[in-house]
Amino acid sequence: MLKRTRDIQKALSESGYRITQPRQAVIEVILRARRSLSPEEILARARKIDPGVGLATVYRTLDVLHAEGYLERVRIGNKGYTLTCTEKTLHFHLICERCRTVTELQSDRFSRDLMAQLRAAGFEARKHAIEIIGRCAKCQPSE
Amino acid sequence: MLKRTRDIQKALSESGYRITQPRQAVIEVILRARRSLSPEEILARARKIDPGVGLATVYRTLDVLHAEGYLERVRIGNKGYTLTCTEKTLHFHLICERCRTVTELQSDRFSRDLMAQLRAAGFEARKHAIEIIGRCAKCQPSE
DNA sequence: GGTTTATTGAGAACGATTCTCACCAAGGCC
DNA sequence: GGCCTTGGTGAGAATCGTTCTCAATAAACC
Numbered sequence: 001m002l003k004r005t006r007d008i009q010k011a012l013s014e015s016g017y018r019i020t021q022p023r024q025a026v027i028e029v030i031l032r033a034r035r036s037l038s039p040e041e042i043l044a045r046a047r048k049i050d051p052g053v054g055l056a057t058v059y060r061t062l063d064v065l066h067a068e069g070y071l072e073r074v075r076i077g078n079k080g081y082t083l084t085c086t087e088k089t090l091h092f093h094l095i096c097e098r099c100r101t102v103t104e105l106q107s108d109r110f111s112r113d114l115m116a117q118l119r120a121a122g123f124e125a126r127k128h129a130i131e132i133i134g135r136c137a138k139c140q141p142s143e
Numbered sequence: 144m145l146k147r148t149r150d151i152q153k154a155l156s157e158s159g160y161r162i163t164q165p166r167q168a169v170i171e172v173i174l175r176a177r178r179s180l181s182p183e184e185i186l187a188r189a190r191k192i193d194p195g196v197g198l199a200t201v202y203r204t205l206d207v208l209h210a211e212g213y214l215e216r217v218r219i220g221n222k223g224y225t226l227t228c229t230e231k232t233l234h235f236h237l238i239c240e241r242c243r244t245v246t247e248l249q250s251d252r253f254s255r256d257l258m259a260q261l262r263a264a265g266f267e268a269r270k271h272a273i274e275i276i277g278r279c280a281k282c283q284p285s286e
Numbered sequence: 287g288g289t290t291t292a293t294t295g296a297g298a299a300c301g302a303t304t305c306t307c308a309c310c311a312a313g314g315c316c
Numbered sequence: 317g318g319c320c321t322t323g324g325t326g327a328g329a330a331t332c333g334t335t336c337t338c339a340a341t342a343a344a345c346c
Binding site for chain 1: 291292294295296297
């Protein structure tokens with residue numbers, strides 16, 4: 001089991017959530033994944049750990065993780081994919097439309113610039129989603 | 144009829160699309176709207192112009208406009224809203240979760256900064272969606 | 287171990303979007 | 317101008333992702 005899994009479980013427990021087998025399975029699947037996964041994909045993988053897991057539980061666990069700030073949801077077209085993210089600061093996602101890998105980038109300058117603009121507009125930001133969709137370095141159209 | 148409506152129709156026609164009554168109605172509704180509209184809302188308004196319009200046609204017209212680069216789709220939660228946007232340069236949307244008004248911002252500095260980072264990461268951007276969700280100046284929680 | 291109560295899985299329900307198909311009308315051609 | 321081809325159409329069925337319902341289960345605290 002990954003170390004992060006324990007940490008998250010401990011935090012959830014302290015927030016009053018019960019640590020159940022299905023939840024453990026889902027959390028571990030998400031942390032292990034090297035790219036963002038759709039709920040269906042999470043389900044398939046979680047069932048290898050705990051065969052009884054249901055789709056509803058995957059969604060519920062995603063909700064819990066989201067509510068606790070451990071996860072963000074990113075969409076590609078009409079399909080929803082999930083990815084781990086514990087960063088609270090401004091960041092953006094580079095989503096490769098071919099391999100679906102999601103790379104996270106941050107920039108302090110970028111962040112300051114954006115915050116200044118928001119203030120100027122009188123806009124109070126609650127959350128953000130900065131998604132750049134295209135091809136990652138590995139998936140460039142050959143030639 | 145707005146001038147932009149004519150321009151878009153001309154362009155669509157040159158791209159091989161037929162200019163039909165339902166399409167005209169949908170395009171006009173979107174251009175007239177002061178905030179982003181859901182497909183259902185577009186349908187309701189389009190029917191005031193052409194009562195026979197169907198929901199499927201709204202979706203199909205949105206697809207056409209999207210394919211031709213006249214429109215972007217922005218999502219708030221699981222609900223999908225559409226908004227006009229012909230700008231090709233980097234820009235971001237401030238979405239008010241209360242009144243749903245979408246404000247568009249641009250920044251050259253912001254743009255340059257982001258482009259530089261993308262180049263550094265070897266990422267080839269095809270499209271982007273920068274969405275800041277929160278409260279606009281008019282909808283700040285009172286007090 | 288017993289009790290409480292949040293959590294669960296299965297499947298129904300839901301809402302948004304897409305598809306199907308017979309009919310229609312835009313636009314090119316004569 | 318009228319005719320023909322074919323892309324576009326509306327209605328409703330189908331599909332997809334997500335959420336809900338509810339009886340059964342199992343954490344967590346004693």
